[in-house]
Amino acid sequence: MPTGYLIPKGWKVQLWYRSVHMDPEIYPDPKEFNPSRWEGNSPRPGTFLPFGLGTRQCPGNDLAKLEVSIFLHHFLLGYKLTRTTPSCQIKYLPHPRPVDNCLAKITKVSDEQ
Template sequence: MLTEIIKQRKADLADGKASPTQDILSHMLMTCDKDGTYMKELDISTNIMGLLIGGYEATGAVCTLIVKFLAELPHIYDAVYKEQMEIANSKAPGELLHWDDIQKMKYSWNVAQEVMRLTPPIQGSFREAATDFVFNGYTIPKGWILYWSSITTHKSADYFQEPDKFDPSRFEGTGPAPCTYVPFGGGPMMCPDKEYARMEILVFMHNLVKRFKCERLLPQEKIVMDPLAMPAKGLPIRLFPHNHIN
């Protein structure tokens, strides 16, 4: 389906029916490298799949998992609610969130980070060894493809005390040691949209807790990797609007 959309856009651009700057698809079709080579249709569709998975699925998975943890942990919910209501009460009626408001959501972001530590939505990714090196007594030759997995350090007691405990305070101060907390990857290939994701997640948390408390309908529901971390049955919940709570 994506290939058909790409072909159609190519035809529309050629006929002047689409704008070269209207969206990322037009940009990918119209931009060439320094040698004048344009991206192949397959590469464009692979990149768009990456954007859809990264931009929609990963953030959606984190928001779902946040709802799960907030429903399970009332003391965490209450602290997030307090922080978000201070921000909500500082706004004029109908006024939207601003960038400065997002910067004030420190506790909520610690909660979101702790959710991603315990259930990283993306488990890891691949790297190619740039040089021969030795790891744990094994020689890894240059050129080998390696898979790094975030859960290896996220759940290690060497880096996170009581690793199974939900504790947002781990992210206070300087936070975890470098390269131990990696839900967005690390190094030059790190997720380029980490900050955008942070904003989306915090805006979601604000609007959720401002209006609702949540209760899980299937408390024993498991988390599965499909391929991102997701509650197996889609996390059915009951929402309680605040004005209906005593």
């Protein structure tokens, strides 16, 4: 982490959360999609900031995590996602995403499995 910068009086500083979550010293292979990397993990303070930090922490963060978990459960078990351009390049600013914005075809999985 860079040090030695003087922040002039009156300036506002915005933390770039992406850089916190992309530190390979904290998260091995940070660009790899691995949602289970946080299971059973109690991150050190300042190393996991999806909902803000301190007094400005989002009051709905537990509800948001629950809603996302329920959605992902049903989506991942009930649908198939096929990227239309799987070799599409990734751009990283302001956050990582495919250049084509991840165009995909979503199909419902048959109930007869």
